[in-house]
Amino acid sequence: xxxxxxxxxxxxxxxxxxxxxxxxxxxxxxxxxxxxxxxxxxxxxxxxxxxxxxxxxxxxxxxxxxxxxxxxxxxxxxxxxxxxxxxxxxxxxxxxxxxxxxxxxxxxxxxxxxxxxxxxxxxxxxxxxxxxxxxxxxxxxxxxxxxxxxxxxxxxxxxxxxxxxxxx
Numbered sequence: 425x426x427x428x429x430x431x432x433x434x435x436x437x438x439x440x441x442x443x444x445x446x447x448x449x450x451x452x453x454x455x456x457x458x459x460x461x462x463x464x465x466x467x468x469x470x471x472x473x474x475x476x477x478x479x480x481x482x483x484x485x486x487x488x489x490x491x492x493x494x495x496x497x498x499x500x501x502x503x504x505x506x507x508x509x510x511x512x513x514x515x516x517x518x519x520x521x522x523x524x525x526x527x528x529x530x531x532x533x534x535x536x537x538x539x540x541x542x543x544x545x546x547x548x549x550x551x552x553x554x555x556x557x558x559x560x561x562x563x564x565x566x567x568x569x570x571x572x573x574x575x576x577x578x579x580x581x582x583x584x585x586x587x588x589x590x591x592x
Contacts, residue, residue: 518557
């Protein structure tokens with residue numbers, strides 16, 4: 425139960441403020457809450473972040489890949505390999521460009537993907553398969569509210585799609 429002093433203070437504050445001040449304060453609070461919620465949802469509908477890729481054959485996690493945006497394009501590096509049989513000193517022996525003989529941990533496997541106009545799709549980039557050294561045309565599509573990422577690598581009419589899982 426509020427004291428008499430508290431009731432008088434509240435009454436005094438309410439009568440001393442302009443009539444619209446309380447309404448403005450409430451609208452401001454609601455607006456900030458909406459921006460925080462929508463900003464968080466929007467941030468998740470992008471490939472930027474940490475992802476775990478899954479081996480097509482075994483269904484086990486192979487690596488964690490960090491995708492970042494640099495100068496309007498997405499790039500991704502193997503942050504760490506989590507496969508049971510991953511050799512700690514493995515290098516990209518099959519790579520044919522500047523990544524040849526670079527350590528697998530830290531290896532850049534995604535280069536240059538850009539957001540398609542009016543779509544939640546990033547394309548026109550390249551993805552490297554470090555196991556065979558081949559580069560493929562890339563398409564990234566966040567799905568399930570950004571919890572998963574469809575990663576499509578293609579060469580001409582042929583390709584395959586993997587689904588990566590966001591790491592929180």
